[in-house]
Amino acid sequence: MKLFHIITTIFFGAPIFSGPAFADALEGKSSPSEILARSSDGDWRSIPAENLIVLTLNSGEVLIALAPDVAPAHVANFTALANNGFYDGLSFYRVIDGFVAQGGDVFEERENGPAPLKAEFDAPLKDGVNFSPIPDADGYADRVGFHNSFPAGIDEDKKRTWLLHCAGALAMACDTQRDTAGAEFYFTLQPQRYLDRNLTVFGRVMRGMEHIQLLRRVSPPEEKDDDRGEEIVSMRTADRMAEPGNYELQILRTDTPLFAEYIESRRSRPEAFFYHRPGHVDVCAVPVPVRDRSSEGE
Amino acid sequence: MKLFHIITTIFFGAPIFSGPAFADALEGKSSPSEILARSSDGDWRSIPAENLIVLTLNSGEVLIALAPDVAPAHVANFTALANNGFYDGLSFYRVIDGFVAQGGDVFEERENGPAPLKAEFDAPLKDGVNFSPIPDADGYADRVGFHNSFPAGIDEDKKRTWLLHCAGALAMACDTQRDTAGAEFYFTLQPQRYLDRNLTVFGRVMRGMEHIQLLRRVSPPEEKDDDRGEEIVSMRTADRMAEPGNYELQILRTDTPLFAEYIESRRSRPEAFFYHRPGHVDVCAVPVPVRDRSSEGE
Numbered sequence: 001m002k003l004f005h006i007i008t009t010i011f012f013g014a015p016i017f018s019g020p021a022f023a024d025a026l027e028g029k030s031s032p033s034e035i036l037a038r039s040s041d042g043d044w045r046s047i048p049a050e051n052l053i054v055l056t057l058n059s060g061e062v063l064i065a066l067a068p069d070v071a072p073a074h075v076a077n078f079t080a081l082a083n084n085g086f087y088d089g090l091s092f093y094r095v096i097d098g099f100v101a102q103g104g105d106v107f108e109e110r111e112n113g114p115a116p117l118k119a120e121f122d123a124p125l126k127d128g129v130n131f132s133p134i135p136d137a138d139g140y141a142d143r144v145g146f147h148n149s150f151p152a153g154i155d156e157d158k159k160r161t162w163l164l165h166c167a168g169a170l171a172m173a174c175d176t177q178r179d180t181a182g183a184e185f186y187f188t189l190q191p192q193r194y195l196d197r198n199l200t201v202f203g204r205v206m207r208g209m210e211h212i213q214l215l216r217r218v219s220p221p222e223e224k225d226d227d228r229g230e231e232i233v234s235m236r237t238a239d240r241m242a243e244p245g246n247y248e249l250q251i252l253r254t255d256t257p258l259f260a261e262y263i264e265s266r267r268s269r270p271e272a273f274f275y276h277r278p279g280h281v282d283v284c285a286v287p288v289p290v291r292d293r294s295s296e297g298e
Numbered sequence: 299m300k301l302f303h304i305i306t307t308i309f310f311g312a313p314i315f316s317g318p319a320f321a322d323a324l325e326g327k328s329s330p331s332e333i334l335a336r337s338s339d340g341d342w343r344s345i346p347a348e349n350l351i352v353l354t355l356n357s358g359e360v361l362i363a364l365a366p367d368v369a370p371a372h373v374a375n376f377t378a379l380a381n382n383g384f385y386d387g388l389s390f391y392r393v394i395d396g397f398v399a400q401g402g403d404v405f406e407e408r409e410n411g412p413a414p415l416k417a418e419f420d421a422p423l424k425d426g427v428n429f430s431p432i433p434d435a436d437g438y439a440d441r442v443g444f445h446n447s448f449p450a451g452i453d454e455d456k457k458r459t460w461l462l463h464c465a466g467a468l469a470m471a472c473d474t475q476r477d478t479a480g481a482e483f484y485f486t487l488q489p490q491r492y493l494d495r496n497l498t499v500f501g502r503v504m505r506g507m508e509h510i511q512l513l514r515r516v517s518p519p520e521e522k523d524d525d526r527g528e529e530i531v532s533m534r535t536a537d538r539m540a541e542p543g544n545y546e547l548q549i550l551r552t553d554t555p556l557f558a559e560y561i562e563s564r565r566s567r568p569e570a571f572f573y574h575r576p577g578h579v580d581v582c583a584v585p586v587p588v589r590d591r592s593s594e595g596e
Binding site for chain 1: 395396419434435437438465466474476487488489490491492494495496507508511512515564567570571572573574576578579580582583
C-alpha cells in the first residue's frame with residue numbers, strides 16, 4: 001500500500017512524519033523533524049493573548065499572531081476594530097485564487113470606521129533587534145530571516161525591516177495612494193513577495209489557514225445585492241474570548257541554536273528520500289512550528 | 299468606496315486590471331497588463347488536445363497541460379490510465395493544506411494498475427531546446443525560466459532540465475525508492491521547490507486551480523472505511539471528451555520578445571502603485587496567461 005509517497009509538512013504547524021522517508025538520515029545528520037523532536041521548552045515562545053486574533057468563520061477558527069513591534073499603528077487599529085465588534089457580520093468579499101482573500105466593510109456601511117492609517121511598510125532596524133538571518137540569498141531583499149518568528153527582510157544600508165508576503169501573511173489593503181489603509185485587510189493565499197513594502201504586513205496565520213484557503217472564491221461586489229462572500233462571524237483578540245485559556249499557543253523561537261540547526265537541515269535535507277539535496281531554502285518555505293499549550297495536549 | 303485596494307493577478311490566467319493602479323505607468327514603461335494587451339496571435343500557442351487532461355470533479359473541471367518532451371514515460375502512463383477510466387470514481391485522499399493534494403487508488407484496489415515507472419526527474423537539455431531563461435538568480439537551480447511555457451530549471455554542466463514544483467504542478471508520487479511511481483499523483487498547493495528532481499513533475503494546471511485548492515482537507519485513510527476524500531468523477535484527455543471543441547486552450551509562448559518584455563515588467567513593476575519596485579521576479583510567481591479559444595469568446 002502506497003500511503004506515504006511523499007514527505008509531509010504542514011506549512012503552519014509542526015511537520016508530521018509519515019512513513020519511512022525520515023528513517024534514514026544520511027551522514028549522521030538530523031532531519032528537520034528529528035531536530036524539532038528534541039526542542040526544549042526554552043525553544044518556544046508564548047504568543048501573548050492580546051496579540052493573538054481569533055477570527056471565527058462558519059467553518060472554524062483562524063488564529064493570527066500580530067506584530068506590534070513592526071507595525072504598531074496597524075496592530076492598534078486592527079485590534080481596536082476587532083474588539084469593538086467592527087468586523088462581526090462583515091465578509092470576505094474578494095477571494096482570488098492563488099492571490100489573496102480580502103475582507104472588511106466593502107461598501108463602507110459601518111459607522112465608527114477607522115481614519116486612514118499612515119503606511120508602516122517598514123520599521124527601524126534597531127540595535128539589538130531580534131532578527132535572525134538565514135544564510136541563503138533572496139531576490140527581494142538584502143537579507144531575509146525571521147523577526148520574532150515572523151518571516152522578515154532587512155535593508156542593511158537604510159537599517160529598515162519589514163514582514164514578508166509569504167502565504168498566510170495578514171496585511172492592510174490601501175488605495176493607490178500611500179497612507180490610505182484603514183479597515184480592509186487581506187491574507188495572502190500564496191507568496192506574493194513583489195508586494196513587500198508596498199502594503200503593510202502586520203501579522204501571520206498561526207492556526208486554521210485551511211479555513212482561509214477554503215473560502216469561497218468571489219469577485220468584489222459591485223452592487224449591494226451582489227454576493228459578498230463568506231461571513232466573518234466574529235473577530236476578537238484571544239484575551240476577549242469567553243475562554244481565553246483555549247488559545248494558549250506557542251511558536252518556535254527563531255533566535256536559538258536549535259532553529260539555526262533546523263534551517264540548516266531544511267537546506268541540506270539529509271533524509272534518504274532526497275536524491276537532489278536542495279542546498280537552499282526559500283524563507284517563505286520554512287514552516288515555523290506552532291504548538292498548542294491550552295490543554296497540555298501536545 | 300475602496301473596492302480595488304490591491305493589484306489583482308490571477309495566478310493561472312491573465313491578470314485582470316482593477317482600479318486605477320495600472321493607470322500611471324512611470325517612465326513610459328508598460329505594465330505587465332499593457333504588454334499582454336498588445337499580444338498578437340503569434341504570441342500564443344495552442345495546447346494539443348491529446349496533451350490536455352480534463353479532470354472532472356463535482357465542483358467543476360480542471361484542465362492540465364502535460365509535458366511529454368520532459369517526462370515522456372510519465373505522460374504516456376498517465377494518459378493511458380486516464381483514458382482507460384482507471385481514475386474514474388477514485389479520490390483525492392490526501393489533501394494537506396499548504397502542501398499537496400494527492401489522488402489515485404489509495405488501497406490499490408483497481409486491476410490493471412500500472413507497473414512501477416522509472417523516474418524522469420530530469421531530461422536531457424538538447425541543443426535547440428526551447429528554454430527561455432529569466433535574468434534572476436534562483437536558489438534551487440543554476441538557472442530557471444520557461445520550457446514551452448512551463449516553469450523549468452536547468453543544470454548547465456550536466457545539460458539537464460526539469461519542471462519546477464510551483465503551485466499547480468502535477469507530479470507522480472513515489473515510495474522512498476526511486477523508480478516506484480505508478481498511478482498516485484499530486485498537485486502542489488504552494489511552491490515546494492525542495493522537491494524538484496526528487497519526484498517527476500510532468501504537467502501543470504492551466505484552468506480550474508480553484509477546484510484543487512478547495513478540495514476538502516483529508517489525511518490518508520488507514521482503513522477502507524475511512525474518509526477517502528473528494529471523488530474524481532472522471533479523467534480524460536480533451537480529445538476523448540464528448541465535446542473536444544470545448545477545450546481549445548492557448549497559452550502565452552515564453553520564447554518571444556513579448557514574453558521577455560512581460561518578464562522585465564514584472565521585475566520592475568513600473569506602475570505608480572509601487573513604492574518599492576522589486577527588481578526581481580521569482581519564477582513561480584510569474585503567471586503564464588492562458589486563453590480560451592473554444593468559442594472565440596476571449
